[in-house]
Amino acid sequence: MFDQVLYSYGLNPSDCNIQPFGSGLINHTLKVSGNGQDYILQQINGNVFKSPDDIADNLALLQVFFKNTRPDYLFVAPLPTLSGTFLVKPASGMVFRLFPFIKGSHTVDYISEEKQAFEAAKQFGKFTHLLKDFDAEKLKCTLTDFHNLKLRFEQFKTACTNPDIIRLDSAAAEIKAVYEHYNILQTYNQLTYHHEIPLRVIHHDTKINNVLFDDQQNGLCIIDLDTVMPGYFLSDVGDMMRTYLSPSNEEDTDYDKLHIRENIFTAICKGYLSEMGNILTKTEQHYFIFSGKLMIYMQAIRFLTDFLNNDIYYEIKYPDHNLSRSKNQFKLLNEYVKAEEKLQQLLHNSQDKIPTVSNNS
Ligand code: ADP
Numbered sequence: 495m496f497d498q499v500l501y502s503y504g505l506n507p508s509d510c511n512i513q514p515f516g517s518g519l520i521n522h523t524l525k526v527s528g529n530g531q532d533y534i535l536q537q538i539n540g541n542v543f544k545s546p547d548d549i550a551d552n553l554a555l556l557q558v559f560f561k562n563t564r565p566d567y568l569f570v571a572p573l574p575t576l577s578g579t580f581l582v583k584p585a586s587g588m589v590f591r592l593f594p595f596i597k598g599s600h601t602v603d604y605i606s607e608e609k610q611a612f613e614a615a616k617q618f619g620k621f622t623h624l625l626k627d628f629d630a631e632k633l634k635c636t637l638t639d640f641h642n643l644k645l646r647f648e649q650f651k652t653a654c655t656n657p658d659i660i661r662l663d664s665a666a667a668e669i670k671a672v673y674e675h676y677n678i679l680q681t682y683n684q685l686t687y688h689h690e691i692p693l694r695v696i697h698h699d700t701k702i703n704n705v706l707f708d709d710q711q712n713g714l715c716i717i718d719l720d721t722v723m724p725g726y727f728l729s730d731v732g733d734m735m736r737t738y739l740s741p742s743n744e745e746d747t748d749y750d751k752l753h754i755r756e757n758i759f760t761a762i763c764k765g766y767l768s769e770m771g772n773i774l775t776k777t778e779q780h781y782f783i784f785s786g787k788l789m790i791y792m793q794a795i796r797f798l799t800d801f802l803n804n805d806i807y808y809e810i811k812y813p814d815h816n817l818s819r820s821k822n823q824f825k826l827l828n829e830y831v832k833a834e835e836k837l838q839q840l841l842h843n844s845q846d847k848i849p850t851v852s853n854n855s
């Protein structure tokens with residue numbers, strides 16, 4: 495299978511070394527070394543992305559935009575095959591693409607120093623900033639309702655009708671927790687129903703391992719662009735709060751290790767606002783901290799829903815993996831809510847250092 499794919503790019507499989515790479519949960523990623531070059535070969539998860547052509551079209555549009563407006567911006571686009579396509583479909587339902595492996599880059603799964611948080615947040619902020627004048631509506635929606643909390647809540651309720659009593663019983667505490675935090679859904683509904691915040695070009699998966707760093711921990715660029723589509727800033731800032739603030743991540747089953755690092759919060763604010771501080775509207779700024787609650791809650795619900803659906807979406811490594819991830823996210827949510835007042839002060843201090851907001855609505 496790989497042979498046919500590699501030939502499409504003019505690579506000779508017998509000259510290539512292929513190794514599984516990274517820790518993503520959705521696509522299947524391999525590092526290919528051959529021709530004296532390194533590449534990332536990725537099989538797109540067809541269960542999740544029903545229309546990989548839409549992803550390729552979006553990336554092509556963005557690539558042209560950056561080429562015309564900011565040719566210095568490192569936009570990691572798929573490489574063309576010998577026949578000029580950006581996807582290879584070797585068999586029904588299988589879709590591959592090849593990226594250049596960015597030289598000297600690495601990813602991290604945990605944030606160990608402030609600089610990483612600042613750099614990553616700056617990279618994601620820069621992306622939306624540079625695309626401020628790009629018409630977001632031109633992008634195809636690659637995952638409908640991806641971060642629609644209302645829909646995630648409905649999916650959760652449907653999953654609760656699973657007749658598997660053992661799963662329902664073991665998740666009883668988490669099912670209860672979904673209702674305990676219902677106010678997050680109410681705020682989200684009010685904010686989006688009244689269109690109180692604008693649609694922008696949003697990455698939608700700002701996990702720390704979607705940023706490439708150099709060996710000095712400078713951010714080089716962002717990757718994993720499959721979910722780039724119109725959305726709310728809440729998704730990107732919120733997912734950074736979700737994945738950068740705690741020293742342990744969603745995989746950790748020692749929930750006592752989860753806590754909010756204030757210095758990392760400040761680094762996220764400074765990094766993101768250094769690019770977006772003058773662009774976010776007053777309403778967006780008002781909901782900056784709320785974004786973290788939204789995204790942690792949504793992820794807790796998504797893992798729980800997948801557990802109740804017998805693990806059909808996320809890759810799991812042991813039977814209760816999705817339930818553990820959901821427990822982890824609810825613990826993180828509680829820690830975040832406890833820290834909220836302090837975070838508000840820290841945000842205020844970071845905002846003071848940003849030049850006057852000029853284009854608020
Ligand atoms: P997934 O959707 O499964 O998360 P990603 O696109 O994030 O897949 O890729 C998985 C991992 O592969 C990344 O976290 C990163 O470590 C590595 N990676 C992906 N693309 C590149 C690239 N162009 N250069 C270097 N490393 C990359």
Ligand code: GN1
Nearest residue numbers: 517518519520521542699701718793
């Ligand atoms: C998935 O692809 P990856 O591993 O970066 C998921 C995100 C979740 C994340 C949780 C398309 O991201 O939405 O937040 O797992 N991506 C998709 O780890 O569902």
Ligand code: MG
Nearest residue numbers: 518703704718
């Ligand atoms: Mg990824």
